[in-house]
Amino acid sequence: MGNVVLIAAGVVGALVLVVLILAYRKPDVFRVVRTTTINAPPATVFGYLNDFRRWTAWSPWEKLDPDLKRTYSGSDSGVGAKYAWEGNKNVGAGSMEIVESAAPSRIALKLDFSRPFEAHNMTEFTLDPVGSGTKITWDMHGPNQCMGRIMSVFIDMDKMVGKDFETGLANLKAAAEGVK
Numbered sequence: 001m002g003n004v005v006l007i008a009a010g011v012v013g014a015l016v017l018v019v020l021i022l023a024y025r026k027p028d029v030f031r032v033v034r035t036t037t038i039n040a041p042p043a044t045v046f047g048y049l050n051d052f053r054r055w056t057a058w059s060p061w062e063k064l065d066p067d068l069k070r071t072y073s074g075s076d077s078g079v080g081a082k083y084a085w086e087g088n089k090n091v092g093a094g095s096m097e098i099v100e101s102a103a104p105s106r107i108a109l110k111l112d113f114s115r116p117f118e119a120h121n122m123t124e125f126t127l128d129p130v131g132s133g134t135k136i137t138w139d140m141h142g143p144n145q146c147m148g149r150i151m152s153v154f155i156d157m158d159k160m161v162g163k164d165f166e167t168g169l170a171n172l173k174a175a176a177e178g179v180k
Helices: 002-024 041-052 051-055 146-154 158-177
Strands: 029-038 069-074 080-087 093-102 106-115 120-131 133-144
Touching: 029 120, 029 158, 041 051, 041 106, 041 133, 041 158, 051 080, 051 158, 133 158
Parallel strands: none
Antiparallel strands: 029 133, 069 080, 080 093, 093 106, 106 120, 120 133
């Protein structure tokens, strides 16, 4: 019996060591980026991003919790506008603040999550005119600390969050183009 326990402990120790080595090799910064083209001018698209109250029309997380609690503070829009949310396990809790607003081409947000895990990231929206439409790029990046690196051995952040970005951009396209 004692040998079985020693062998099991050795196997578990080896697995933990492999996971730690794989985690150590992961980058110390993560980035998720998605792009689409919207058939609306940059100023129209910008309006949906620069005012957190308009995010209910397109944000992929807004419909995941019908009882989502939202708090708006600071400026109504642009630099200093703040939005905090508290929701179920699908949306967690956190806050964001617009820290840069250059109409109609760029918005940068400071994004802080408190639940389901603590994280502090940056999100940027870049809008470029393309004919009569807008090419929009949604970029989120932040530090990939110890726990993030370990999680990234098992979970691909780009695939997980990227799907939400794709849904959000499709929703934003529909809203900005006036599609019901």
